[in-house]
Amino acid sequence: xxxxxxxxxxxxxxxxxxxxxxxxxxxxxxxxxxxxxxxxxxxxxxxxxxxxxxxxxxxxxxxxxxxxxxxxxxxxxxxxxxxxxxxxxxxxxxxxxxxxxxxxxxxxxxxxxxxxxxxxxxxxxxxxxxxxxxxxxxxxxxxxxxxxxxxxxxxxxxxx
Amino acid sequence: xxxxxxxxxxxxxxxxxxxxxxxxxxxxxxxxxxxxxxxxxxxxxxxxxxxxxxxxxxxxxxxxxxxxxxxxxx
Numbered sequence: 001x002x003x004x005x006x007x008x009x010x011x012x013x014x015x016x017x018x019x020x021x022x023x024x025x026x027x028x029x030x031x032x033x034x035x036x037x038x039x040x041x042x043x044x045x046x047x048x049x050x051x052x053x054x055x056x057x058x059x060x061x062x063x064x065x066x067x068x069x070x071x072x073x074x075x076x077x078x079x080x081x082x083x084x085x086x087x088x089x090x091x092x093x094x095x096x097x098x099x100x101x102x103x104x105x106x107x108x109x110x111x112x113x114x115x116x117x118x119x120x121x122x123x124x125x126x127x128x129x130x131x132x133x134x135x136x137x138x139x140x141x142x143x144x145x146x147x148x149x150x151x152x153x154x155x156x157x158x159x160x
Numbered sequence: 161x162x163x164x165x166x167x168x169x170x171x172x173x174x175x176x177x178x179x180x181x182x183x184x185x186x187x188x189x190x191x192x193x194x195x196x197x198x199x200x201x202x203x204x205x206x207x208x209x210x211x212x213x214x215x216x217x218x219x220x221x222x223x224x225x226x227x228x229x230x231x232x233x234x
Contacts (some may be wrong), residue, residue: 029174032181033212100170110178 007036007154009147012045014160015071016080017089017104020048023160024107030156031114038150039111040142042121045160046128047071049120049135063129070128073136074104112138119146162194162230163187169198169226176202177209180231184215187233192218195229202227 008030012023023039031037041049052073059067071077082088096103102110111118118139125131125141132141151157166183168176176197183193195206203220206229210217219230 025174028178032174032178033209034181099172101172102175114178 002036002153005153005155007038007150008156009038009040009151009154009158011040011042011147011157011159012048013043014080015044015047015077017074017077018079018081019160020045020074020077021104021107023158024104024111025102026158027116028107028110028114031111031116036117036153037111037114038117038119038147038154040119040121040147040150042124044070046120046124046130046135047076048074049118049139050130051134051136054134057131057133059129059131066128067130067134074108077104117150163191164193166193166195168202169196171197172199173201173205177205180206180209181213184213184231184233189233192230192232195231197227197229198225199227202229206231 008027010023010027012020014020027037027039047070050070050073052075078086078089079092082092093103119142120135120139122141122143125135164183164187166179168179171179176195176199180193180195187193197206203222206220207217209215210231215234216232217229218232219228221228
């Protein structure tokens with residue numbers, strides 16, 4: 001229970017690299033300031049949490065197809081603008097590295113170190129046929145009620 | 161003299177604040193940390209950090225492009 005009600009919550013709906021970067025930037029920054037932070041991943045945002053390698057899971061052919069079409073983890077994400085079939089994202093990543101900006105894998109690692117609470121949306125997982133074993137470790141699973149309970153103890157709730 | 165020196169030159173938002181908060185956890189109240197950064201956003205960020213975490217910004221100086229902050233843990 002967070003008595004001060006100063007938590008920050010971020011619903012990550014998008015799987016655009018730019019938006020996910022912004023979400024993790026805000027989450028990591030908030031955690032540094034000492035606030036309890038929750039990130040709730042739903043719909044396309046679930047792709048961010050997918051493992052690149054995992055044990056084979058039993059799924060229907062359609063679910064396998066959907067899994068194939070969705071980005072697999074952070075390395076599969078692209079910018080929402082100026083992507084140009086991957087060229088734009090590739091160039092932007094080179095520039096980010098050159099300018100020593102923090103990349104998504106590093107931000108995700110720091111978020112974990114700073115105990116950012118990560119929740120994957122159960123309903124979206126069902127919809128896209130994503131199994132728990134396909135997602136990264138150290139996360140929890142929940143629905144609307146779980147999110148609302150946390151957001152009530154927060155003073156900033158963003159939908160990204 | 162400060163108890164810990166932290167160099168975050170070359171890092172940009174939000175890493176300087178992340179590193180400061182990680183180092184601050186190692187300090188006991190009364191100890192100080194000196195931070196060197198060259199991210200222009202660091203000035204506003206460190207002031208906001210100190211206000212919101214109730215730590216004291218004892219000194220803030222700029223020389224060339226380098227921003228130096230001395231924080232005291234409360």
